Amino acid sequence: MANPFDSDDSQILEGFLCPLCREDLKTPEKLTIHVEKVHAEEQDVVKSLKDIFSIAKKKIKLNFDETVDLAKAFDTTLKPNYSGGQIDVITDGEQTVGVDCDHFSYLNAIRTPRLERYASETNKLIIRIDKLLKERPTDPVQRKLHDQKTVPWLDGSSVKLCPNCAKSFNFTRRQHHCRLCGTIMCKDCSLFLKYEFALQLANLAQTTEDISKASEEGKQKDEGIRVCDHCLRLLETRKEMQDSRTCRPPITLYYDRIKEIEKEIAPDIPMYSKIIKSLYDGDTIFTLADASALRGKIGHAAEKIDSLSKAILSLPCPQGSREEALKKAVRLACIKMIKEEMLSIPSLPDEQEIKKIRDRRRMETEQRIERERRLALEAHERYGLGATNSTTMSNAENAAFGSAMTTLDNWSAYQSSTATSSDPLVEQINIIKGYIKQARQDLRFEEVATLEMNLRELQGEFYRRHQETKQA
Amino acid sequence: MNVITAIKLYIEKMTNESGPGLKIILMDKETTSIISMAFSQSDMLQREVYLFERIDSARSNERLKHLKCIVFIRPTKMNVSLLADELRSPKYGAYYIYFSNIIPRTDIKLLAESDESESVREVKEVYADFLCVNPNLFSFNIPYCMQSLKWIPEALMRSAQGLTSILLSLKIHPVIRYRAGSVVAETLAKQVYDVISKESSLFDFRSHDNGVPPPLLLILDRRDDPITPLLHQWTYQAMVHELLTINNNRVDLSKVSGISKDLKEVVLSGDQDEFYSGNLYSNFGEIGSRIKSMMDEYQKKAKDQRKVESISDMKNFVETYPQFKKMSGTVSKHVRVIGELSDQTAQRNLLNISELEQDIACRADHSAQLQRVKKLVADEKTAVKDALKLVAIYALRYERHANCDIMGLLQTIEKRGGKASFVPKLIEYAGQHARQGELFSTVRITDAVKFTRNLIKGLKEIENVFTQHTCLLKETLEEVFKGRDLDPMYQVVGSYVPFRRPHQEVVVFMIGGATYEEALAVHQLNVSGYRVILGGTTIHNSDSFINEVAHATIGVQPKHTKSLQQFYSPD
Numbered sequence A: 001m002a003n004p005f006d007s008d009d010s011q012i013l014e015g016f017l018c019p020l021c022r023e024d025l026k027t028p029e030k031l032t033i034h035v036e037k038v039h040a041e042e043q044d045v046v047k048s049l050k051d052i053f054s055i056a057k058k059k060i061k062l063n064f065d066e067t068v069d070l071a072k073a074f075d076t077t078l079k080p081n082y083s084g085g086q087i088d089v090i091t092d093g094e095q096t097v098g099v100d101c102d103h104f105s106y107l108n109a110i111r112t113p114r115l116e117r118y119a120s121e122t123n124k125l126i127i128r129i130d131k132l133l134k135e136r137p138t139d140p141v142q143r144k145l146h147d148q149k150t151v152p153w154l155d156g157s158s159v160k161l162c163p164n165c166a167k168s169f170n171f172t173r174r175q176h177h178c179r180l181c182g183t184i185m186c187k188d189c190s191l192f193l194k195y196e197f198a199l200q201l202a203n204l205a206q207t208t209e210d211i212s213k214a215s216e217e218g219k220q221k222d223e224g225i226r227v228c229d230h231c232l233r234l235l236e237t238r239k240e241m242q243d244s245r246t247c248r249p250p251i252t253l254y255y256d257r258i259k260e261i262e263k264e265i266a267p268d269i270p271m272y273s274k275i276i277k278s279l280y281d282g283d284t285i286f287t288l289a290d291a292s293a294l295r296g297k298i299g300h301a302a303e304k305i306d307s308l309s310k311a312i313l314s315l316p317c318p319q320g321s322r323e324e325a326l327k328k329a330v331r332l333a334c335i336k337m338i339k340e341e342m343l344s345i346p347s348l349p350d351e352q353e354i355k356k357i358r359d360r361r362r363m364e365t366e367q368r369i370e371r372e373r374r375l376a377l378e379a380h381e382r383y384g385l386g387a388t389n390s391t392t393m394s395n396a397e398n399a400a401f402g403s404a405m406t407t408l409d410n411w412s413a414y415q416s417s418t419a420t421s422s423d424p425l426v427e428q429i430n431i432i433k434g435y436i437k438q439a440r441q442d443l444r445f446e447e448v449a450t451l452e453m454n455l456r457e458l459q460g461e462f463y464r465r466h467q468e469t470k471q472a
Numbered sequence B: 001m002n003v004i005t006a007i008k009l010y011i012e013k014m015t016n017e018s019g020p021g022l023k024i025i026l027m028d029k030e031t032t033s034i035i036s037m038a039f040s041q042s043d044m045l046q047r048e049v050y051l052f053e054r055i056d057s058a059r060s061n062e063r064l065k066h067l068k069c070i071v072f073i074r075p076t077k078m079n080v081s082l083l084a085d086e087l088r089s090p091k092y093g094a095y096y097i098y099f100s101n102i103i104p105r106t107d108i109k110l111l112a113e114s115d116e117s118e119s120v121r122e123v124k125e126v127y128a129d130f131l132c133v134n135p136n137l138f139s140f141n142i143p144y145c146m147q148s149l150k151w152i153p154e155a156l157m158r159s160a161q162g163l164t165s166i167l168l169s170l171k172i173h174p175v176i177r178y179r180a181g182s183v184v185a186e187t188l189a190k191q192v193y194d195v196i197s198k199e200s201s202l203f204d205f206r207s208h209d210n211g212v213p214p215p216l217l218l219i220l221d222r223r224d225d226p227i228t229p230l231l232h233q234w235t236y237q238a239m240v241h242e243l244l245t246i247n248n249n250r251v252d253l254s255k256v257s258g259i260s261k262d263l264k265e266v267v268l269s270g271d272q273d274e275f276y277s278g279n280l281y282s283n284f285g286e287i288g289s290r291i292k293s294m295m296d297e298y299q300k301k302a303k304d305q306r307k308v309e310s311i312s313d314m315k316n317f318v319e320t321y322p323q324f325k326k327m328s329g330t331v332s333k334h335v336r337v338i339g340e341l342s343d344q345t346a347q348r349n350l351l352n353i354s355e356l357e358q359d360i361a362c363r364a365d366h367s368a369q370l371q372r373v374k375k376l377v378a379d380e381k382t383a384v385k386d387a388l389k390l391v392a393i394y395a396l397r398y399e400r401h402a403n404c405d406i407m408g409l410l411q412t413i414e415k416r417g418g419k420a421s422f423v424p425k426l427i428e429y430a431g432q433h434a435r436q437g438e439l440f441s442t443v444r445i446t447d448a449v450k451f452t453r454n455l456i457k458g459l460k461e462i463e464n465v466f467t468q469h470t471c472l473l474k475e476t477l478e479e480v481f482k483g484r485d486l487d488p489m490y491q492v493v494g495s496y497v498p499f500r501r502p503h504q505e506v507v508v509f510m511i512g513g514a515t516y517e518e519a520l521a522v523h524q525l526n527v528s529g530y531r532v533i534l535g536g537t538t539i540h541n542s543d544s545f546i547n548e549v550a551h552a553t554i555g556v557q558p559k560h561t562k563s564l565q566q567f568y569s570p571d
Helices: A028-038 A044-076 A103-131 A140-150 A195-202 A208-221 A227-244 A250-265 A269-279 A288-313 A322-342 A351-405 A409-415 A422-443 A445-472 B003-017 B030-039 B041-046 B077-088 B107-116 B152-167 B181-198 B236-244 B274-279 B284-306 B312-317 B321-347 B349-363 B365-379 B384-398 B407-414 B422-430 B448-459 B470-483 B516-527 B544-552 B562-567
Strands: A101-103 A191-195 A223-228 B023-027 B049-054 B064-072 B092-099 B121-124 B131-134 B137-138 B175-179 B216-221 B249-253 B265-267 B489-494 B505-511 B533-537
Touching: A044 B181, A044 B562, A101 B422, A103 A140, A103 A195, A103 A227, A103 B003, A103 B107, A103 B121, A191 A195, A191 A227, A191 B077, A195 A227, A208 B030, A223 A227, A250 A269, A250 A322, A269 A445, A269 B107, A288 A322, A288 A445, A322 B049, A322 B064, A422 A445, A445 B407, B003 B030, B003 B049, B003 B064, B003 B092, B003 B121, B003 B131, B003 B152, B023 B030, B030 B049, B030 B064, B030 B131, B041 B049, B064 B077, B077 B107, B107 B121, B131 B516, B137 B516, B152 B181, B152 B505, B152 B533, B181 B216, B216 B470, B236 B249, B236 B284, B236 B321, B236 B516, B249 B470, B249 B562, B274 B284, B274 B321, B274 B489, B284 B321, B349 B365, B349 B384, B365 B384, B365 B407, B384 B422, B384 B544, B407 B422, B407 B562, B470 B516, B516 B533
Parallel strands: B023 B049, B023 B064, B064 B092, B092 B121, B137 B533, B175 B216, B216 B505, B505 B533
Antiparallel strands: A101 B121, A191 A223, B131 B137, B175 B489, B249 B265
């Protein structure tokens, strides 16, 4: 038998199709926007489209709320209740976090000008380094002249004491100049900027090769560039800031991946419990295979986290250091997380059992429908012919509801004769079915649930219309 | 109004604001206790805080630039200068600084000037500056707060800061009342009031114009009720504290003979231990039967474990394993604690002693009670410290009775090697001259309401001889909630337009330490729909209270106990 949902031109269109121009828009949001933009004149269509979505959403929301409530009730009944009213019940709504007072802007207002001053000073020094290192002569006398030309030296004739250690200058303690700012100091107070470091700062060395070459040169010449304490500190601070910003040891890489996996798996754990619960309730939204697939995914994630945290633990580090403590703590947290959240999920239910529950549930539903029909019939007889229309209507509705609630399989029997593939409703149903399949494959069960609900809405609606036309 | 939640929310805020990543938390001694009362270490691990460090102890120089550092410290001068040092040579990548109370701007300036590598990302005050013991009980861990019956200045400052933080963390802008006539209460009340007026922008929440009376901060003095901390307690939490001492939710069991290694120190935290939170206020008898049922359940499960035969059995067992392990830990812990309590109760003859204690506290019958006290005090089986407490309770009650025989009793105590000097000190500290209100319902004909109430109380059959005493605090609070005129007993600080309706929310603070019996009274009020939080400079048991009295009376010239001078040791 031909699939009733097949369209006339034998080409199947899937997705969120625009009912007016049949363009596939991929998501409901895009579809709404598209219709609003392109078909602005056909406002009523837009409205109806919006309505369908909003109603569907509402219904879905309602259903989920119910399950949440159930879960709550479940929890409270299961939890051991040691004694009534031991914990204070002071609940006036949710307690919110207390007052706080932010001083950051004040701190920043003081810090920024200082930092800017340092920054400009440091930048000046780096520019000087750059100039100093360019074409620096190897001959000491020439070099001195070159240095002095780049940075004007302070006149030392009036300086009798070293400004740093306050010792007097004489034959044995001669004056020296900082090559970066030109100030005077004695030999003991001089510090040296390593060539390697200087090149790095000035960004002259592009590769490590350059640096090693330069440092070799430097070793041949002398210790480096003579600088004062102040200049060296500024440069070192700059270096450290650069380093700490770019500091990303392997542990952080592993750690980030662990967190990524955790984030990814986080919604799956409650979803899994939801699926299990719905299976035990006899719902048909999810199948046992769904649960098993999701369980597999969670287990796989747990394995990955486990191996990543082991990798962290095996990173080399000195014994007794805090790095080691950190690694241990991360591993501990991972183990705890895996044990308490990922491995404690309930096991898969038995297939037979689920089938039994489902059968029972279907029986109950059928019985209920039967009962309602009987009641309706009785009412019909009691009130006579006057009420004929309304009762048959409600009857039909009941039946439709029932069919939607039972299984999807007996659905196809209904419309085989009447359904016309040009019906947008049928198309929508087809599309949604496709989506459900896709979502299942990708283990996006939140979506599956939403779509299933959507599908049932549509099917119910379709059946109702179908009944109406039949009556007409 | 839940003080544990208040602290938790603050800590969550701190850990959230620094974003994802590996974190370390840097604390001082006090903030370490503050956090440990609300969160366990594994809770902190869950919030990505993997290392814990104290700012005020020797620290390694190891640099871990890939860590974010949350700093949570009290705003003391010492801490600020240590933090400034840290910022000058930062060990971590970024700093998120939180002070637990109001910090002067000059200190922020110092930090700004020290932060040369621009590693501070956040500077905030969060008002988590108190230890949350129970949802309705907080403490500042000040073991003694007075000397020569005056505030120790540091203790006063800490109390004022702590109270400010309580108010801010719960967003309360209260009316402040203090016990009229108590100088310490008045001083503290005024300090808190000054802070509120000075920091009016912080206290700018909720206007009470829609007929809801403002919350009340009631500052009381322990000296009005010296009896409660001396009585032996029979509810679980109070009893553990009395016999084993709870220190920041931890109980030291290392002195108990034959204790296993992992139970040397046990953590009793209502937040992490369901059994404990369910039985804080249960009395000893109830708890015995509950632990038994818990044991049965545990044994049943343990037996299941042995019966594991098929694979499905094993699976079942493994799946319930986390709960099982948790439960087994809880069971063995509480069995141990309760076992120790019951051993001590039997050894020290506490049932008999407690019965007499309660009798003296609740009923006036001098001659009969004196006979019983004499007998118990002389009895070698009664521990000296229990005998001393008994004499102290007797002395408080019959201090001015014509046939009062404190002298004779103290001689017996001294003969047995007890610290007899405590009793005169206690009377100097909280004798009838110092007390206000009616600690021992001495019936006055003028007060008809009280007279009849006492009469009815006397006629009612006493339900439990060991718990018949109700603390003064309960009566005080009942009066507050009934909307009695508070002015004569509890003066208001600042201007206050009287309100027609009684207060609905009350924060009570006890200078000189609160007790778990009072926490129970507050709990009972909360259960019946009122909203009360209790706090104290510390939480006392009888030992710590004796210590508090000893400190408070250092340098006090005996005025009211001249007849007992022979016992007044010069320490």
